[in-house]
Amino acid sequence: MKKTALITGATSGIGKAYAVAYAAQGYQLILTGRRRELLESFAHDLSTYFKIKVTVCLVDFTNTKAFNSFISYIETALPIHVLVNNAGYGLEKSFTEDTFNIQWDMVNVHVKASIQLAHLISANLKALGLTGTIINVCSLASMIPLPTSAMYCSTKSFLVKFSESLALELKPYGIKVQALCPGFVHTDFHDKLGIAKEKCHTKGIVTWMGPEEVVKDSLKALKHNWQVICIPGIWNKAAYQVLKIVPRNLYYKAITEYDSCFSTKIK
Numbered sequence: 001m002k003k004t005a006l007i008t009g010a011t012s013g014i015g016k017a018y019a020v021a022y023a024a025q026g027y028q029l030i031l032t033g034r035r036r037e038l039l040e041s042f043a044h045d046l047s048t049y050f051k052i053k054v055t056v057c058l059v060d061f062t063n064t065k066a067f068n069s070f071i072s073y074i075e076t077a078l079p080i081h082v083l084v085n086n087a088g089y090g091l092e093k094s095f096t097e098d099t100f101n102i103q104w105d106m107v108n109v110h111v112k113a114s115i116q117l118a119h120l121i122s123a124n125l126k127a128l129g130l131t132g133t134i135i136n137v138c139s140l141a142s143m144i145p146l147p148t149s150a151m152y153c154s155t156k157s158f159l160v161k162f163s164e165s166l167a168l169e170l171k172p173y174g175i176k177v178q179a180l181c182p183g184f185v186h187t188d189f190h191d192k193l194g195i196a197k198e199k200c201h202t203k204g205i206v207t208w209m210g211p212e213e214v215v216k217d218s219l220k221a222l223k224h225n226w227q228v229i230c231i232p233g234i235w236n237k238a239a240y241q242v243l244k245i246v247p248r249n250l251y252y253k254a255i256t257e258y259d260s261c262f263s264t265k266i267k
Contacts, residue, residue: 002026002027002028002053003026003027003028003081003082004027004028004029004030004077004079004080004081004082005018005019005022005027005028005029005030005080005081005082005083005084006029006030006032006074006077006080006082006083006084006117006121007019007022007029007030007031007032007082007084007086008032008061008084008085008086008087008113008117009032009033009086009087009088009137010029010031010032010033010039010042010086011031011033011034011035011038011039011042012038012187013086013185013187013211014086014137014180014182014185014187014211014214014215015031015033015084015086015087015137016042016211017211017212017214017215018084018086018135018215018218019031019042019046020046020212021215021216021219022082023046023049023050023052023054024050026050026052027052027081027082028052028053028054028055029043029046029052029053029054029055030054030055030057030074030077030080031043031054031055031056031057032056032057032058032059032070032087033056033058034058034059034060036058039056039058040056043055043056055077057070057073061087061108061109061113062105062108062109064108067108067113071116071117071120074117074120074121075120078120078121078124079121079124079125079128079130079132080121080124080125080132081125081130081131081132081133082132082133082134082135083117083118083121083122083132083133083134083135084135084137085113085114085117085118085134085135085136085137085159086135086137087109087113087114088109088110088137089106089109090149090152091103091106091149091151091152093148094147094148094150095148095150095151103151106151106152106155107151107155110152110155110156110158110159111155111158111159114136114159114162115162118134118136118162118166118177121134122134122166122170122175125173125175126170126173126175129173131173131174131175131176132174132175132176133175133176133177133178133222134163134166134170134175134176134177134178135177135178135180135218135222136159136160136162136163136177136178136179136180137180137182138156138157138159138160138163138179138180138181139152139153139156139181139182140181140182140183140231140236140239140240141153141156142156142157142159142160142179142181143157143160143181143240143243144243144251144255145252145255146255147255147256159179160179160181160229163177163178163179163228163229164177164179164228164229167226167228171226176222176226177228178218178221178222178227178228178229178230179228179229179230180214180218180230180232181229181230181231181232181236181240182209182214182231182232182233182236183207183208183209183231183232183233183235183236183239184207184208184209185208185209185210185211185214186208186209186210186211187211207233207235207236209232209233209236213232213233214232214233217230217232217233218230218232
């Protein structure tokens with residue numbers, strides 16, 4: 001039986017890199033996204049080059065009816081051996097400047113969709129006695145509070161703790177769970193937030209990575225150990241260790257004065 005990988009938010013960036021990586025391993029793919037032309041073209045290229053079956057699902061995770069229809073389809077596609085919960089986004093407006101519904105949509109995308117898919121897929125794998133992998137794409141921002149990013153940091157932080165707890169629950173069944181926490185990554189994530197491209201480059205301790213590098217580190221960590229939290233990149237790991245020992249009051253003062261490009265959403 002050929003194995004299947006479901007990757008959400010696969011049109012570009014980290015999700016796209018995961019799709020290439022799993023296609024190269026011979027997995028059949030189910031890819032979600034919202035940009036039809038880009039996703040269908042990418043799926044065609046993968047199918048042609050790797051000789052695999054690629055299914056495209058155009059779905060808006062903030063639309064309850066559309067998401068429920070997607071879940072109904074996934075139920076017919078089980079078992080799914082790999083789940084990559086990558087669908088996500090940042091917001092330009094702060095919590096108080098935005099409408100509640102727009103802010104709450106982030107909970108539906110980052111949290112509800114991720115845990116509903118994880119529940120459906122992991123329960124099925126467990127019942128069938130199959131091993132598998134769940135990767136929740138979080139963020140280094142899940143570890144730290146950031147101004148204007150209350151919902152982003154909070155939803156990603158939830159995913160980290162959820163991943164850790166679920167990993168402990170599923171380890172006896174051979175199902176791995178990873179919380180991937182990248183720092184700055186060259187994707188269109190920052191373009192959508194209006195952050196100028198010239199600001200998106202390595203400078204001092206602020207290190208940018210390519211999505212392929214991030215995915216390579218993620219898969220390497222899964223292969224060699226059961227470590228749940230994966231922080232790709234040496235400098236990102238170092239930054240995280242430093243942030244853990246910096247006095248909170250000092251951090252609060254520094255982060256509020258930091259350059260606007262780096263005091264917004266990190267992914």
